[in-house]
Amino acid sequence: MTTTTAVSTSLPHRRGLTEQASDAAVEQACRMLRLPTIRANFAELADEAAAEQMSYRGFLAELLMAECDDRARRRAARRIKGAGFPRDKSLRAWDFDANPHVDAATVHTLAKCEWVRKGLPLCLIGDSGTGKSHLLIALGTEAAMAGYRVKYTLATKLVNELVEASDDKQLSKTIARYGRVDLLCIDELGYMELDRRGAELLFQVLTEREEKASVAIASNESFSGWTKTFTDPRLCAAIVDRLTFGGNIIETGTDSFRLAQTRTKAAGPADNASI
Known part of the structure; x- marks a missing residue:
């Protein structure tokens, strides 16, 4: 028993x-x-x-x-640090009055990160000093705070990394690593011309993420000017398609409010009072 x-x-x-x-x-x-x-x-x-x-x-x-x-x-905080942002930028610090081209309702809607959940792209287009990078980093930070995995990189740095990975026969691993993050933020796209190999490697990253995970880019060139960066017209059209289909496009304009702020500070209170 x-x-x-x-x-x-x-x-x-x-x-x-x-x-x-x-x-x-x-x-x-x-x-x-x-x-x-x-x-x-x-x-x-x-x-x-x-x-x-x-x-x-x-x-x-x-x-x-x-x-x-x-x-x-x-x-x-760990996700924000892991994203590799070059500096702290928040939506609270964004001055909508200084840049009337940017719609506040659109930005606040994007800050809810539904577009990241759906894997949609975001394009920030405008001249230097109009706040593209500020918005890119700020919205990336919002995504990190919401629990998404985010990675920030410069376009040229990403392409150089892909070229080196290809030379070292590590390309698949590198593309897969970038494919795992929920939001890939690519800054300064359009500042430099990319050779065909670099453009094709970047296209592979975008294709890996298409309709699965979000890409947000900031560019000083309108889409019509991207042929300066991607010299193959067909490849350029394919990349534009990947970065715009179903996504959001915010144009930050041509007037540099950063330059305007610098001029205002240089003028001094006495000069400003006489304006």
Whole structure:
């Protein structure tokens, strides 16, 4: 005859710890469970809970939500860092009044990242100083904060990396790596002419991502001028098609508000008052 041992499902025995011992126990438990936010804030939150006569459930919820919120912030910070943005740019710092060409409603809709979820492209077209890179980085940052994997690169840097990978017989691996990110941000497309090989390699990256993952580009050239960058007309047309089909196009205009701001600062308050 075999006997079965009953497994107790009752709560652990209360230890009756003093307040000092309780603090030490919480500290140790948080280290073991890897809960750094609770470990850093539980004493302050406990005092606040006591002062506000918060229920035990309410206090526990506050602790756990604080830990979850902080973990989400740390994950977002890692994704932003991993994206490789050259500088911090946010939508909060964008001045819609300074650039009336850019529609605020469109940008705020893009900031919700539905286009990234659907794998749609985005093109930012305009002259130097009109804020293309600012918007590219800011919208890329929004995507990273929303949980998407983002990678930023300059067009020439990407092409050079692809050429080197091809020479080293690592092209498939490199293209696959760029294919895994949810949003690929390519800046300064159109500043330099690409030879046929470089253009074809870039086309492979775009084809790998087509209708599966988003590409956002910033270019100082209108689409009609892309033949300066992609000298093969048929390849140029195919790349334009990949980057525009079903996506969004934002034209930031030709007037450099960056130059205007520089001139305003140089003029000084006295000169500005006389205008």
